[in-house]
Amino acid sequence: MSNETVIGKNVRKVDIVDKLTGAAQYAADLKMPGMLYGKIVRCWEHAHARVKKLDLSQAVKHPGVVKVLGPKDVTQKKYNASVLDLMVSESMHDMLGDIEDQPILGDYVKHQGDAICAIIAKSEEAAERAAEKVIVEYEPLPVYLTADESCKPGAVQFTPLKQGNRAFQLPEPMFPKHVLGWGDVDAAMKEADLVVEDEFYTPKQKQCQMEPHAYIAKYDANGNLTCWTSTQMPKCVQAKLSRLFEVPMNRMHIIQTTVGGGFGCRLGLVSEPQICALAMAVPGRPVKLLTLREEDWVISPSRHPGKYWMRMGFKKDGTPVFCDAYFRNYKGGYYLDASGVAFTAGAWLGGMYRFGALRYRGESYFTNQGITGAFRGYGNPQTNFVLEQIVDRACAQLGIDPVEWRRKWHKDVGDDGWCPGVPYTSCALDECLDKGAAAIGWKEKRAKYAHQTGVKQRGVGVAVMNHTSGAMPMLLEHTNCTVKLNEDATAIVTLACSDMGQGSHTALQQVAAEALGFPLEDVQLKGGDMDITGFDIGAHASRTLYVGGAAIKMACDEARKQLFARAAKHLGVTPDDLEMKNKVISVKNRPEKSVDVKTITRLGVYHFVDPMTGKPEGEPGQIVASVSYFPQRNSPPFGASYAEVEVDTETGEVKVLHLVNAHDIGRAIHPAAVEGQLEGGIQQGLGNVLTEEIYYDKDGHVRNNSFTDYKMYGPSDMPKITTILVENPDPFGPFGAKSVGESGLVSPIGAVANAIFHATGVQVTDAPITPEKLLKAIKGKQGARKAAA
Amino acid sequence: MSKHAITLIVNGDEYTLNVPANRTLLEALREDVGLTDAKYGCGTGECGACTVLVDGTRAINACLTLAVAMDGKEITTAAGLAMDGVLHPVQQAFADKAAVQCGYCTPGMVLKTISLLAQNANPTEQEIRKGLEGNICRCTGYAKIVDAVQQAARTMNAETPARRAAGGNA
Numbered sequence A: 001m002s003n004e005t006v007i008g009k010n011v012r013k014v015d016i017v018d019k020l021t022g023a024a025q026y027a028a029d030l031k032m033p034g035m036l037y038g039k040i041v042r043c044w045e046h047a048h049a050r051v052k053k054l055d056l057s058q059a060v061k062h063p064g065v066v067k068v069l070g071p072k073d074v075t076q077k078k079y080n081a082s083v084l085d086l087m088v089s090e091s092m093h094d095m096l097g098d099i100e101d102q103p104i105l106g107d108y109v110k111h112q113g114d115a116i117c118a119i120i121a122k123s124e125e126a127a128e129r130a131a132e133k134v135i136v137e138y139e140p141l142p143v144y145l146t147a148d149e150s151c152k153p154g155a156v157q158f159t160p161l162k163q164g165n166r167a168f169q170l171p172e173p174m175f176p177k178h179v180l181g182w183g184d185v186d187a188a189m190k191e192a193d194l195v196v197e198d199e200f201y202t203p204k205q206k207q208c209q210m211e212p213h214a215y216i217a218k219y220d221a222n223g224n225l226t227c228w229t230s231t232q233m234p235k236c237v238q239a240k241l242s243r244l245f246e247v248p249m250n251r252m253h254i255i256q257t258t259v260g261g262g263f264g265c266r267l268g269l270v271s272e273p274q275i276c277a278l279a280m281a282v283p284g285r286p287v288k289l290l291t292l293r294e295e296d297w298v299i300s301p302s303r304h305p306g307k308y309w310m311r312m313g314f315k316k317d318g319t320p321v322f323c324d325a326y327f328r329n330y331k332g333g334y335y336l337d338a339s340g341v342a343f344t345a346g347a348w349l350g351g352m353y354r355f356g357a358l359r360y361r362g363e364s365y366f367t368n369q370g371i372t373g374a375f376r377g378y379g380n381p382q383t384n385f386v387l388e389q390i391v392d393r394a395c396a397q398l399g400i401d402p403v404e405w406r407r408k409w410h411k412d413v414g415d416d417g418w419c420p421g422v423p424y425t426s427c428a429l430d431e432c433l434d435k436g437a438a439a440i441g442w443k444e445k446r447a448k449y450a451h452q453t454g455v456k457q458r459g460v461g462v463a464v465m466n467h468t469s470g471a472m473p474m475l476l477e478h479t480n481c482t483v484k485l486n487e488d489a490t491a492i493v494t495l496a497c498s499d500m501g502q503g504s505h506t507a508l509q510q511v512a513a514e515a516l517g518f519p520l521e522d523v524q525l526k527g528g529d530m531d532i533t534g535f536d537i538g539a540h541a542s543r544t545l546y547v548g549g550a551a552i553k554m555a556c557d558e559a560r561k562q563l564f565a566r567a568a569k570h571l572g573v574t575p576d577d578l579e580m581k582n583k584v585i586s587v588k589n590r591p592e593k594s595v596d597v598k599t600i601t602r603l604g605v606y607h608f609v610d611p612m613t614g615k616p617e618g619e620p621g622q623i624v625a626s627v628s629y630f631p632q633r634n635s636p637p638f639g640a641s642y643a644e645v646e647v648d649t650e651t652g653e654v655k656v657l658h659l660v661n662a663h664d665i666g667r668a669i670h671p672a673a674v675e676g677q678l679e680g681g682i683q684q685g686l687g688n689v690l691t692e693e694i695y696y697d698k699d700g701h702v703r704n705n706s707f708t709d710y711k712m713y714g715p716s717d718m719p720k721i722t723t724i725l726v727e728n729p730d731p732f733g734p735f736g737a738k739s740v741g742e743s744g745l746v747s748p749i750g751a752v753a754n755a756i757f758h759a760t761g762v763q764v765t766d767a768p769i770t771p772e773k774l775l776k777a778i779k780g781k782q783g784a785r786k787a788a789a
Numbered sequence B: 001m002s003k004h005a006i007t008l009i010v011n012g013d014e015y016t017l018n019v020p021a022n023r024t025l026l027e028a029l030r031e032d033v034g035l036t037d038a039k040y041g042c043g044t045g046e047c048g049a050c051t052v053l054v055d056g057t058r059a060i061n062a063c064l065t066l067a068v069a070m071d072g073k074e075i076t077t078a079a080g081l082a083m084d085g086v087l088h089p090v091q092q093a094f095a096d097k098a099a100v101q102c103g104y105c106t107p108g109m110v111l112k113t114i115s116l117l118a119q120n121a122n123p124t125e126q127e128i129r130k131g132l133e134g135n136i137c138r139c140t141g142y143a144k145i146v147d148a149v150q151q152a153a154r155t156m157n158a159e160t161p162a163r164r165a166a167g168g169n170a
Helices: A016-021 A057-061 A092-098 A124-132 A185-189 A236-246 A271-283 A293-299 A338-352 A382-400 A404-410 A429-440 A440-447 A504-516 A544-571 A597-605 A671-691 A743-760 A771-788 B024-033 B089-096 B108-117 B125-130 B144-164
Strands: A035-043 A048-057 A065-069 A113-123 A134-141 A168-169 A179-181 A194-202 A214-219 A224-228 A252-256 A287-290 A306-314 A318-334 A358-369 A456-466 A479-485 A491-496 A523-526 A578-582 A584-587 A590-596 A624-631 A638-648 A655-666 A718-727 B004-012 B013-020 B051-054 B060-061 B072-075
Touching: A016 B089, A016 B108, A035 A124, A035 A271, A035 A293, A035 B024, A048 A113, A057 A065, A057 A124, A065 A124, A065 A271, A113 A124, A124 A523, A124 B051, A168 A338, A179 A338, A185 A318, A194 A382, A214 A271, A224 A236, A224 A271, A236 A252, A236 A271, A236 A293, A271 A287, A306 A382, A318 A338, A318 A382, A338 A358, A338 A382, A338 A456, A382 A404, A382 A456, A382 A671, A382 A743, A404 A429, A429 A456, A429 A655, A440 A456, A456 A743, A479 A544, A479 B004, A491 A504, A491 A544, A504 A523, A504 A544, A523 A584, A544 A578, A544 A584, A544 A590, A544 A597, A584 A597, A590 A597, A597 B004, A638 A743, A655 A671, A655 A743, A671 A718, A671 B144, A743 A771, A771 B125, B004 B024, B013 B024, B051 B108, B060 B108, B089 B108, B089 B144, B108 B144, B125 B144
Parallel strands: A035 A287, A224 A252, A318 A358, A491 A523, A655 A718, B004 B072
Antiparallel strands: A035 A113, A048 A134, A065 A113, A168 A358, A179 A358, A194 A306, A214 A224, A214 A287, A306 A318, A456 A638, A479 A491, A479 A624, A578 A584, A584 A590, A638 A655, B004 B013, B051 B060, B051 B072
8 A cells, every 4th residue: 555656645636627617518508509409398287197289389480499399209219217227138127127118208297397399499598488388288197196006906007018007026036026135034033032113214305416407419411419418327328329319329429528416317318318309300400408407306316215114123132133124115107217226225235234034025116206216325325214223223122232233233244245146345344333433422422312301302323334336246337448658658548437526537547547657647537428438337336436447457557567568678678677666667676777658658659660770669559458347346335324413302303413424435545535425425314314305295296396495404504524434445446445426325314313213212214304203203202101101 | 678788897808798688697697708607506596506706705696686787797707716827715725625526516616705705704614604505515515615615714814914015905
């Protein structure tokens, strides 16, 4: 570690000056000659309806309108906005039962905001005014907001492909009896001294990325379709659009613009199909599509809400003899990611503790809520809220310290991680637990807050989590990287990864510089243009640094090897004899026998034959190294969070005083960026457990589609934060690094819920834990006490 | 809609525009002036991504302000802060503290900080947090932003006497 000069340092983030000066260009900032504006006409009146009549005649006549498109004016092929189907083999695809059920424009409304038709006009205002002139008559259908409602016999079927509106359940061939787990839960149940059981509800949370979705697309006379988008998954989007519009990959161009936050909502397609359909309707003219915030709210996927039942059995000494769980989540009207979260919620559960037996069932049901899909954590927040509260309830009844219980029963190196058969390669969760406990003052505060009277009561709580670094072997994690040394001894690294703000481009550049042995400023990372970069699955599953970094390291190691081989020939020694310092390669212990890196790279490019001797100078050819990389592991990170809260027992208000996020991230390539992930994760985790939920009225209208009505933690709401980076290099991560992108928001959820339990003695099973719900629970407990007295 | 001829002085440059009465300052800056560093985030003044400064230090939401109401005013956007390639002390502090992730809120956050420090050169942490309430960041949890504002306050306070001595503007 000590020899490393670039990694582990808080270098200036590569994109920070452009972002500070406003030079960074997001999709909405782009303008092109001859550009037209698109507007999608959406159904705001109904969450479930059929279009009876669509009259576009008035809209077409509106001044400035170039074209109006109805459902029949675009390709009739449907799509699945998620990219999961690209990440699995065809046989697995069939087994999972992924379907393509989303039309570009449709006549069957499955959620509020579903797209009906589209306007193309010379100005944004003309497009908006024309949209107002579209006449649509609907036939309303019954609105189902929960799985209980949509699975009832006689309910309207969302698609003939999924009977009973069940979009997904764990497939029998892979999960016998539709169960993920191990051992015999029914037998283990008889051994339990204590059984704790409850049904929970986990909320529908919105990513609230600050940049609303925006696009430009253009279709030219040569059949080139170009789309400018801030997707997290540019290569997958390219593949999906190519298939949808039958445009070959070499004419389907994706230019990635600066990504103004993603958190999963750009994991796949959002409105790329619509903007491309608009562009294809007006060849030669670029079309821009902007999205209002309230529109963004309903067109991009949110976190899967749902009912999550869990029963756990323990022996008196705390031994967890079994865990039985059933997560029944609510999709929106479309399939996307139905298989993913229903599976992963159980996968994180299975990866956490050494249950004697585990039986997890996961199902997804269509509803008329807005669509659900990927959101940072991907099933993990739901499991954390439930599992960690069940554990603490048991600990309270058994008189066991929750930290000690977790230390004893969490899985460790050699145990299977979230994917059966793929064992943990490193785990420093104990150190996270220890350091976090010290930072919050666990022992003192647990004792101090044990017996409180008065209106305001404090508590401390703990929760742990496991996550992943890429989704191998469940999903494809292929990436390609090319490193090219220019004649002036600078390097260009190409990789199609997305920096959504997490700092991955900076960290990846650090990895490249470290591996090449070059100063950071001599290395540039290029992504963005999908015609130049090789395949990469995209920014999902916290994999960019772990997978991309490993690929970069391999490619840079290879480039360095070529460089050293040429230097060895130049100096008449073998590569093993050489070392490099300040971009001068010299024979070890003989610094006078050396060659400048620039000499080698220049001679490779400007390769001449010496006119006097007739001999070539140096080795011909530019030094280029490419790798096509498939990771062999998924090196999960671990985290322990501690929360200290103060509850006003008269109002139910929760004030979070201190939140400690201790994470085993393997190795921090850019420590400040890692801290930034954990800090931002806390803000989203606190929202998940305390304030954030999309609410619907009975007709399926979103009641809070703005930042006023949807409460995120603001700067004054945030508690004191302590982030602790536990560095325990992983044998498979680049320079030992594991992931940190998603995991920071997971365990704060359980920690806060458990701190509330410690403060009040009540658990609220319905998240977010709003003052109303908590007050009701506190009053319920007081009532029960009085009745008992 | 009737159009109005207005003059905006944006980052020191004068622009004469002919705008409809309902044109917001944000639209005028982005569409007519061609400066895109003020961002649309919500259109209703909740997120602060469109923050700009009026007359040097007053932060406003450009999405809620009509362009005609700004006739003759000096407007500063994030693009007008760096001088000859040298970052403004607030930008420098955000860079030093890695207080930027996706960057979409950043121009507004920087301008709000300048406004905040103009009103209160030595804010407490609580005052900083309160001052930034109208600017939403979904990436950072605000931790590094608060650090950056504190550093900016220190730098600017240290610079001020020096600038005064040099005869510059405080």
